[in-house]
Amino acid sequence: MGRTAAEWNAPPKFPATHYVDSRLYTDEAIFGEEKEKLFRPSWIIACHESELPEAFDYRLFTHPAGVPLIVVRGDDARVRAFYNICPHRGNTILYDPSGNAKRMTCIFHQWSYDTRGNCVDITREEQGYQNRFSKKDVGLREVKCEVAYGGFVWVNLLDDCVPLREFIGGALDILEPYMQEPMELFHFHKARVRTNFKLWHDTNSEFYHDYMHYFNRITGMLQPGYFERKYTPFPNGHATVGSMQIQYDKYEGSKERAVGWPKMARGGWYMVDLFPGMTYNLRTSVMRIDTSIPLGPNEVLIEFRGLGLKRDTPEERAQRVFDHNTIWGPFGRNLHEDLLGVTGQGRAMRKGTDSRWVLQGREENSTIHDEVGMRHYYAEWSQRMGRPAYAPY
C-alpha cells in the first residue's frame, strides 16, 4: 500500500544511525560547509607519481575544497605542491593540465617561479619596487605533499594538518602487501555527473547494488565466498572490504584473468573507501582509484585512474587494459551502470523533489550486503559537521 505524506515524512523505523535525511544531498549551505569541514582538512590524492616521472614534470589538480594546485617534481626529485595562483595579480600560473617546466612563468607579467616555490624573477623589479619589496616576499603558497600508499601524491591544505599516516589510520594496511612494487598509470578519465559526491562514495561503499551489475551477479554474487566478504571500519570514516575469488569465466565474453597481481590470490578483489571521497579498488589485475571533486550539491567531477605494474611487459599491460575496459572503462559494463545509478539518485533527490530519507538499515554481520560501510561514513560525517546526518537542521 502506498503511504500518505505524513507516513512518507515520518522517520524510518530504524535506529537513527541507520538512515539519513536526503536534504544532505541538496542543501547549498551544507555543501559549502562540507568543503570546509570535510575536504579542506583531509589528505587528498592529487595524482600518481608515474604522472611525473622526470624532474620538472608537473600536473594540475583542482582540490575538492576548490583550490587550484600545481604538483611538480623538483630538481631534487621531490614532489611538491603549490597553489596555481600567481602572487602578483592572481593569474593562473600554469594553464596546461600537465607538462615540464623548469621555470614556471606567469604569462601576465612574466614573474617566474622554480619548482621549490621560490620566485626567481620579477620583471623590472628594481624600477618598480626599488628596495621596498623583492622576490623573497612572493614565494608560492606551498601545501603539504607526500608520496605514499602505492606511489600516490597526497596533498593537504592545512599548515597544521594531522600526519598522513594518522589520517589513513591503518585503512590501507589490507593493500600494503600488494603495493610493494612500483605501479604505473595507464588510464585516466573524468566524469562529470549530476549527483551529490556522497552518493558516489556510498555506491563505492555498498555491494548490495551488485543486483544492478549483471557482470557482478554472474561472476560474484552467484559464486561461493561472495557472502563471506566483510567490511572493516577504520578511524576517520574509512572502511575496507575483504576479498573473494571472482569467477570471471562465468560471464560470456570474459574469461579467467590470465594476468594477476603479485602476491594476490587469483581473482582477488579488495576495496578501501577513504573519507571523504576516494576509493582504492584492486580487482585481480588492475588498481583503480577514484577521486571525487564536488562541484555543487548536485554535481560531482570524478577522476578515474587505472594502474598496472611498472614492470609490465607489453602483453601484460594490454591484458590489464582489456580487463580494466571490460568493466571500468567509459564504455565498461559496470562503470556506466554505477554512474547511471547515481545520476538517477541525483535526479530523484535534487532540490524540491520531496525525497525524504535514505535507508541504510541492512545488518548482515558486516558481510557484503550489510550497509555498515555507509553508516560508518555518516557517523564520521556527523562528527565533523557537528550535526547528525539523520537530522541535519
Added chain:
Amino acid sequence: MIKSEQRQAIEELVYRSCLALDSGDYKAFLDLCDEAFRYTITTHSAEIKRDMVWLDHDRKGMETLFTNLPHHNSDHSPLTRHATVYTVDLEGQEASVVSALQVFRTQLDGGATELFAVGRFHDTVKLDGGTAKLVKRVVRLDTRQLGYGYHIPF
C-alpha cells in the same frame, strides 16, 4: 587512382555502419564487417600524456558485447552518429579511410539533443568485387568526458 564506384562503395559502407548502429541493428552492422574485423576506441589524454585504449574487440568480442546488452542496465537515449568521409587511400584491394565523426545523444524524455562526442573513424576497408567490408575500425575520440558513459560503442 580510385574509381568513383569504389569511393562510393566505401562511403556507403561507412554511412551504413552509422545507420545500423544508430538503429540498434547489430546484425546489420556485423554484416558490414569482415570475419577478421577488429574494433578499437582510442584517445589521447592531455592530462597524463598517454594514448589510451578504451575498448578493443575482435568480431567475436563485438558479437558478445551486443548479445549481452539486454542483461545490462543502460542509458536508453538513442545516439545519432554523423560521419563525413574525408579521405580514402586505396592500395590494391584495401583502403584506409578517414572520416570525421560527431555523435549526438537525444534524451528520451523531451527529445533534447546534445553533442555527446567528436572524433574520427580510421577504417580499413577491404574491396572484394563490388562489395566493401570493414576489416578494422579505430575510433579516435577527441572527447574524453562522456558523463555517465554509454554501453554501445560508436
